[in-house]
Amino acid sequence: MPLLETQKMTKDFYKLRAVSQLDFQVERGEIVAVIGPNGSGKSTFFNCVTHIYPATAGRVYYQERDITGLPTDKIIRLGVGRTFQLIQLFLEMTVFENMLLSVQEHRGTLLSRLFTKDDSGDVERAHEILEFLYISHLKDELASNLSYGQQKLLDFGMVLMPRPELVLLDEPTSGVEMEMRGRIMDYIRELNKQGQTFVVIEHNMDVVMNLCERIIVLDYGEKIAEGRPEEIQTNQRVIDAYFGVEE
Amino acid sequence: MLKKTLISISILSLLIFFSSGPAAAAEKVRIGVVIELTGAGASLGDYWTKGVKYATKEINDAGGILGRPVEYKIFDTQSKPPISVSAVKKALAWKPYALSGPIYSSSTLANMFLSQEAKTPQNVGSENWRISTKGSKYIWRTSTQQGFEIPKLLSFIMAEKKPKAIAMLHVNNDYGIGAKETTQKILKETYNTKLVAAMACEQKQADYSAEFSTLRRKKADALFVYLLEEEAAIVYRQVRKMGLKLVLFAPNSGISEDTLRLGKESAEGVYGMSGFEYNAPEPNCVRVSKWFKKQYKEWPDNEFMKGYNSVYLVKTGIEQTGGFDKAKYSQKMHNIFITPKVQKNICGGNLYYDDVGDLHAWDYLVQVKWDGTHAKPKIVAALPPLKGPDSSKKTKWYEK
Amino acid sequence: MANFIQLLIGGVSMGILYGVVAIGFVLLWQTSQTINFGQGELVMVPMFLMVALHIVLKIPFWPSFVLTLLGSGIMGYLFERLMIRKLLPGGVLVIVIATLGLSGFLRYGMQIAWTPQTLFFPHLFSTKPIELGDIIFSPEDIWNIVLISVIIIVLHLCIKRTKLGMAMQAVAQSRETAELMGINVRHIITLVFVLNSVLAGTAAVFAAPIFFVRYDIGIFLGVKAFVAAIIGGFNQIRGALVGGLTVGLAETFAAAYITTAYRDAFVMILLLVVLLIKPEGIVGIKEEAY
Structure with a gap:
């Protein structure tokens, strides 16, 4: 069983679908990156997992337990830590x-x-x-x-x-100077070795490629790709999503 | 559509069924009780209402007024003058024969024009002197107004206690300000002196350190406590607490049962004027007070007797008129001397109503005594009224 | 000078009483963004409870006092659990209206269920005045000032020095962050309501001998405390205290040196001035607009 799993998670803001039917799994001991263009639903996904606001549909499992709809502070006390962009x-x-x-x-x-x-x-x-x-x-x-x-x-x-056993980090290195950035990465690796699992939203590709073993790419709330860093780098859909498709 | 019509018809028929038509109204003597049911005066209003209730029961048990039973309905003034106006309007819309209440002078001053317009007798519990200067032929008091009470009280204090510097605390409303004006006038005209300080106090005021500091500065040796019941009790307590040595004297509100129940031993020695107290040497006051004590396990405030009398006044007026004409009632009830022979149950002995509805009756000068458990007003003297047949009589001393 | 000191004692002893009720306003506002217009009734009900225990049932003072505080706490708990928790998502206006309704219910409920009369309450302390040269003061005032100060200091230490106090501060500063730190915000809010009631209950016991016990005393105390909280600063506990003292002293000094007739008006003028010049209150902190 994965440490964290979401099944068909969906979040609508009125008519806008921010996260769509997202199936997501994190195994114990992984460092996973969630990337995607601005507005692709990365932070919304974190927010639904920690119940900052309720998901429209879908379920969340943590440590084999259904935590869908539990209050945020309770989820945090079960061993989930998270930071925000703000x-x-x-x-x-x-x-x-x-x-x-x-x-x-x-x-x-x-x-x-x-x-x-x-x-x-x-x-x-x-x-x-x-x-x-x-x-x-x-x-x-x-x-x-x-x-x-x-x-x-x-x-x-x-x-x-x-x-926390699972740490959700929303852009941990943005606005942090170069030297510190390396230090944070080292620290994450160190803690990972001690058994903590990380999911990181990150824009900085250096950080993503160096730190993470697995990458999930979101676009318009949908998972468009998943794989090891080198696979993602060459994935045509990812490139299209980031740089746009010429008509 | 049918359903709606059905509902409206049934509602209408219910309304007709439950509303008493004009025929039913004519059968009863209705009294609209416009009273302080809530707000600062609620406690007084409660006594008053109990008085109305008791008098109504007594009269009805004895066959009503000229054969018609008395019916009353209560309208709350919330102790606020503007609300009292709308309460009187509501009461008048109920088409009463007479109104009973309110007690607060500010309320009466605000709403008395309505009873005048509607030519409906209104028996109030207020004591502000201005009420009888408004020219209404439809207003009667159930107690002597401050303009008569204060000179009697001052004459005793000036003669017996000879204070050098009199100060006054008065409640900051028409009742209190009226008293201040009266006191200043009498002191100037009769005694050629004046108040060293006249201080307005708020209702619910609990701290009097500012007032007391002025008293000390002005070296006052006598204090006229013209406050409402609760505040008077608080002042007595604070006077003792701060170790002030003053001759304290007060109007009816300052020595009433409601005040003494709260003031307890700190009210010891206070002089005051009283009309219908439960321990007044008058058979009807004694009789209704005993009933009250039995019923409610405490002695009544004078508002109970006032409320009681407000109903008996209506009975007297109707009986004197011999019918239900309100204009004739108004005529009959002025310059009338009501003795126990005229109305045997009415409290207070001989009551004289002058041409403006002012009551002239015997007042009792009392001093509060603490017996270890209760503070009780002890009668020092009975003072004759200023006007009317009894005015020529002499002061009766009970102890000196 | 003697006069001034006496006025000072009188003003402070009233002000600190307003202050302790105002602190409740601040605690509730900080932790749950609620304004409780039933605050005065949270003082009134324990006053009657105290009369019931101490005067009617003749239980000695200290057990009655403890039972009253216990009763106050339970009342605060029920108040939060049965009413506030359900209405909190509706926003501050809903709470204001609901608490206004509750205050009326308690006030007139007490009038009907018990009495419209003012009830007697004995002095808690010696009433023999103390004379120090020209200054005469009552032990009651001094005891009130001392004991309420002690209670406020204890409260302050609980909030500043204990973990739970830290959590309260955390919730006051940012509910969202507190939740993200795993703090159970609902527990904290319940706790603050209980604390507020207990504070109000304490104020009730000290106020009863001064004001006597009456069903509508809550309006008077509630308004004074609310004004005090605004004048001092609605988002600071020390603001409530400063506000309470300001109101108490302003009343007393205005009455002594200007006129007694408009003592309440001076407080309202003060309120207006504060609102115009420093709307966040004397020691309040500006809140960011959302």
Whole structure:
């Protein structure tokens, strides 16, 4: 059984079909890229998987379990992490507080959390991740004072905090400088080796080709191609979709 | 189409069935009770309504008024003058013989022109002096107005307590402002002095530190508490709390059962004027109060007696007229001296109504005593009315 | 000077009471974008509960107090679960109308079910005035200020220092992000409603000896607290407190130094001025337009 599977997932916005009959599978331990031109339904697909909004039709399975229609926070607590194109942070809190918040609901009951501050394990892990992302010196800054790139890294770090088994990343490297980009890729590979599975939406083809073992291409909400990087590079439908077909 | 017609016909027939036609109306003496059922005056309105209810039952049990039973219907003013206007309009549309209420002066001042226009007697519980200056021949009070109450109270305080600096707290509405004007006038004309401070207070006001700081600054040694029941009780409590040493005196509202129930021991020593209190030395007040105590497990506020009298006034007027002509009623009920012989159940002893519907009756000067569990007004003196046959009588002292 | 200090004590003791009710407005607004126009009734109902327990059933003060807070909490829980949760997707207007309806229901329900009369409530603390030179003040005022301050400080620490408090802040800042972090936003909202009710219940117990207990006291307190929250800043807990104190002090000082006749008007003028000059409130933070 795959770790994540969608069957005939469809999402309509009124009359516009954003995702169409999408069958998608991710095996444990994979790094999969989802690519496609702007507006091809990549982010919508992520949103339907994590139930940011409900899919019009189709089902989602995670760890052999039907999670269609479960509330977002519950899906997250089942071990799915995700980032957005637009960074999601608590801007009026410090970097460190942001990191700890991202993991709190995974621990303890409502009552126990009323009386405790933070688990030491989490503190250490937060330090570790921040260290790796080169933003540990900013840990007491308010998130709103960070640069765009730094916020992006923090967002990435927050998603990793609860050690999600499946990580959905929406353009993790856009707006991040070259050196950091390499570092993020290395980190993803490292975590992948430790057993975490990644699905990445990405525009940067270098990242896609270097990082991913399998690529899925969407166009107008439909899957038009699927395969290893070198197969996709030469696929005529993909080229048409990206560069247009001459009439 | 058929269905619609059927429905309309059935609704229509139901309406006709349930609405009392003019024939039915003529059989009963209708009284529209326009009263503070909700809002700030709800507590008073509740006493008043209970009074109306009791009087109605008594009269009906004894065969009604000239053989016709009394029927009443309640219209809520929400304690707000504009709403009271529409309540009176609604009440008048019900075609009553007379109106009973409201209590709040601001409401009465706003709606009294309607009863005047409709030539329908209105027995109100308000005490603002302006009401009797409006020239309506259809308005009667159920208690003495502040213009008569205040001079009596001041004469006692000035003679017995000899205060050097009198201050006043008054509620910021027609009832309170009217009292301030009256007090200032009397102090100037009779005693050649004036209030050191007159401060308007809001209803529901709970903090009086600003007022008290002025009292201290002006070195007041007597305070006229002209507030509504609840606020008066709060002021007594705060006066004690802040350790102010003042002679406190108040109108009816300041020593009524509703106030004392809340003020408890802090009301000890307050002087006040009272008309129909449950402990007034008058048989009918005692009788209806005992009934109330038995029924509701507490002593009634004077509004209960006022509401009760508002119905008995209608009975008196109709009986004096010998019929149901409202114009004749109006004529009969002015310059009338109602003694127990005229109307045996009415509260308050000898009541004299002058040519503007003002009530002149005996008032009782009381002082509040705390007996460890209850604060009770104790009668110090009975003061004769300013006008009417009893005005020539002397003050009766009960204790001095 | 003595006069000034006395006024200050009077103003603060009222203001802090408005403030604690206003904090509830802010908590609800922050976490669930709801405006609860039944806030005053959440004070009124515990007042009656306190009378029922302490005066009618003659249960000693402290057990009655605890039971009242418990009752308040349950009321807040039911309020959220049975009403708010279902209406929340309808937006703020639906909530406003629904809570207005609920407040009327509770108010007049209490009038009919119990009494339209004002009920007596004894002083909680000694009423023997304390004299310090020229300054005379009542222990009741001081105790109110101290105890309510303690409650506010505890609340502040819970929100700033505990994990759950962090989650509340997170939900206040961004519901979506909080959800994505796996925070159960529904639990947090329920919790905040319970917390709000308990705060209101606390205010009720302190307010009862000052105002007495009456079915329509909620309108008065609710409006004062709402105005306080707007003046101070609707999106900041300290804003509610600043607003409450501002209203309390403005009332008292305007009444003492200008005139007592329009004390409520001064507060409304203050409200207008704040809305014109700094619409987000004295310490409020501008919210981005959506």
